Amino acid sequence: MRRGCAIAGVALLALIWLAPLEAWLPRFPLHMLRHMVLVALAAPLLVLGFPALGRAFAISPLIAAGVEFLLVWAWHLPALHGAAFRLPGAFVLEQATFLTAGLLVWSGSLRAARTGQTADALAGAGGLLLTSMHMTLLGALLTLAPRDLYAAFCGTPPDLPGQSSGGMLMLAIGTPVYLLAGVLLAARALGEKEARA
Template identity: 50%
Template sequence: MTGATLDRRHSGLLARFGPLGSAVLLLALLWGGPLPERAEGSFAAHMVMHMGVVALAAPLAAFGLARAFPGLVRRVPGRFALLAALAEFLLVWGWHAPALHDAARQSLSLLLLEQASFLAAGLFVWLTAFGAAADGNRTEARAAGAAGLLVTSMHMTLLGALLLLAPRALYACAQLCTPFSTLTAHEDQQLGGVLMLAIGGSAYLVGGLVLLAGLLNDRRAGGGLASSGHSRP
């Protein structure tokens, strides 16, 4: 086997499995780095970890799975996108309820459960979106994929705004933990809300708009083909 052949094979493997490997590396940095310890005392650090999982690692992992195992991802029903969005809504808002959030910041087992559920929900949403995008023959599935991402963007934006605009710190852990030394507990929570708005809301919004734009372009192209077909003698 020649060196050129080996290089091509290596490049092909890197292109196929590189994104998935990058997602695994990102998760290792998020969960194995300093963030989990910092999250015990800072809502903003907790939000960096949360957004890193659902808005960065999950779409990267879904993209990586689509590159590594395209046949598998194409079989993910795009029509489940709204169900995936509902599941993520329930998990994200549930884990941000004061009692559960405070408990997760003080219990390693609950933190692990929280983070695993965030990753599972994020993967569910993004895999249905990629599955819908790969389904070129079903307009309904692709529309559902776009709607799932846009709905998720809306509820993350709403939660981020609630955290940002709340007149006081919402969590008892603000009195038990020590936030960043330069911030009060309320300011730390507000920073977390800004991070959710800027990262979570934006990532899902961009994904939904890309899917929607592709769907509209396909429909315009289909309409153009139909018109040219009718004009033929």
Template identity: 50%
Template sequence: MSPALSRHGPLAAGLALLLFLWAGPLVGRAETSFAAHMILHMGLVAVAAPILAFGLTRSVPALGARISPRFAILAALAEFVLVWSWHAPALHDAARRETWVLVIEQASFLTAGLLVWTAAFGTAEGARGARAAGVAALLMTSMHMTLLGALLLFAPRPLYACGDLCSPLSILTPLEDQQLGGVLMLIVGGSAYLVGGLSLLARLLNEKRDAQVPA
């Protein structure tokens, strides 16, 4: 593999995936299906964002050195606020009905996810305190996505008016569609951030253990 491909390949792959998500059929389906909306969301924050973030830290190595532990935690808090706000009934229904609101929603999802993953990958090469902050950012995001996914899955009734209005011909009931979306958030969103956080934590602990082993 050429050095240029090794350095810039991940970023190119992330951009290609982003193009597929936003130019493919999912955007249209997201207006009529909560589950499709969730696939688009998870595709952005749990798949495209980490690939793009990894690509950015490889293409621009100096980027990681500029990321502080405080930034990693603030990025995780920003994603928490954005994700929960956009899943409030009024904002979610607006994004399902109005294309311009959907564009803002999806752009904010990508931005938040990219900030968290870039912070995590950037701090992974920094001091121990910075790496711990990157781990905390990913694990905190995993926890709140798991909680939101469980809320969507176990809610006794549809939470969104658009469940009835936007998909009258769906083979799933609005509640079933919502439950499927909750499962997707649990499996894809919660797991992706959990695996990322645990991987960075294992690396941090291994380095600490190696440092304690006498030469």
């Protein structure tokens, strides 16, 4: 299983960074697809596939969730998003930041769940559930915004349908992945506590 996770995680990174996805997707939905693959799909697979990587990035799950919140929301501010769209160096930094944020959250949460301590496992679940909540909020804001928030900063024509589609991708991928993982970790921790009692 570990090898399969490692291969899948690396393959997802190669796909989103090397495949000519621009030919198939508009600008903002592609941005959001890359973002969600990095934080919600590739990161947990890399943590499960490369245990040393997971150990290196494991911090308190609640602190990791806070760091991830700050980084993700910062890169979705119009000026920073526009910089990542226009400047290759800013794009690389944005992508590295998203992957790092994902590794921090998943490493901390999964490590906390493995300690055998109910409080640690619930903190791990809490980190994932908090991340699900803020991903849901950001996705909803992008989906329901009455105007294109980024066109002026990217130097592109307004594309409100593209922004809405990107927000829906965030809701469709990020929200359920983090929510389901958080609920499963919480259920497991509470089940183990009940079994010990």
